[in-house]
Amino acid sequence: MMPPIYVLARDHLERAAVILRSDDRRSQQIRSIIERTINLMETDRFDRPEQTGNVLDFHQYRRRKDDRQLL
Numbered sequence: 001m002m003p004p005i006y007v008l009a010r011d012h013l014e015r016a017a018v019i020l021r022s023d024d025r026r027s028q029q030i031r032s033i034i035e036r037t038i039n040l041m042e043t044d045r046f047d048r049p050e051q052t053g054n055v056l057d058f059h060q061y062r063r064r065k066d067d068r069q070l071l
Helices: 004-019 025-041 058-070
Strands: none
Touching (some): 004 025
């Protein structure tokens, strides 16, 4: 489940995408960016509950390791 702030942000982005339904190139580019952002927000990243035990989630470990390497 997505945190409420992400749901609100997604709703605002969806409204902005609707406003940008113009045919000019700049509006299309901005709408594309907004739609990609919405898709990124809807990934399964929020579907997994936080683990509080001592069991290591290798998928989460690799993702965090990859994120740190990008910095």
